[in-house]
């Protein structure tokens with residue numbers, strides 16, 4: 091065990107379970123053959139035997155091809171998913187996941203959603219009272235925040251989700267591919283905010299497909315492939331291996 095570890099993961103396994111839908115052919119056949127109507131329960135091994143440690147204060151990138159398990163791993167670390175087996179120890183109570191997949195209550199106003207999402211991300215009512223004006227002003231949504239979120243465009247929803255999440259200010263921050271939010275001007279502002287969040291003392295674990303961003307921001311990289319950990323190490327070494335593998 092590392093004395094300075096903020097995250098310790100040992101022999102982590104996670105399976106997705108889902109119902110396989112009928113193929114078009116089986117759907118037609120099912121009209122005549124009852125046995126074809128049965129849906130199948132499927133399992134998919136998304137993370138297999140993952141072991142690593144992350145030290146306090148580091149910025150660590152998770153890389154890998156589409157479907158490698160990056161977002162799944164981030165969600166396990168952020169306590170959104172429970173693993174099937176293995177140990178995940180997070181040595182802080184102050185962590186949150188910066189993602190654009192935040193669920194809004196569509197009939198409630200932008201302001202009401204700031205409170206609901208802020209509470210879900212771990213802020214107290216008092217902290218939200220203090221931060222709500224900053225969040226509203228960062229989002230640039232002005233009077234629109236008084237309207238139900240169902241009236242927002244998708245860009246407006248992303249701006250609001252980003253503005254809430256980036257004001258949470260935890261000791262441990264998980265960032266899932268949120269580097270291109272909104273229009274060009276907001277993108278510039280949000281990427282500046284992310285850089286500030288990353289360059290502080292906090293520990294950051296981020297998923298990104300941008301090799302430049304990973305190389306610029308991360309002290310270390312974890313490389314996943316088909317649910318397995320291929321390498322963890324300093325950014326230059328692991329990126330070199332990964333780029334060689336990707337260009338194979």
Ligand SMILES: Nc1ncnc2c1ncn2[C@@H]1O[C@H](COP(=O)(O)OP(=O)(O)OP(=O)(O)O)[C@@H](O)[C@H]1O
Pocket residue numbers: 106107108134136154155156157158159160161162163
């Ligand atoms: N809810 C789900 N049910 C079933 N399978 C899932 C579910 N979510 C993800 N998967 C599968 O698990 C695997 C890992 O998905 P994950 O989203 O973690 O990959 P990723 O590395 O983040 O991919 P990407 O770079 O494309 O975002 C994929 O094969 C995906 O199809």
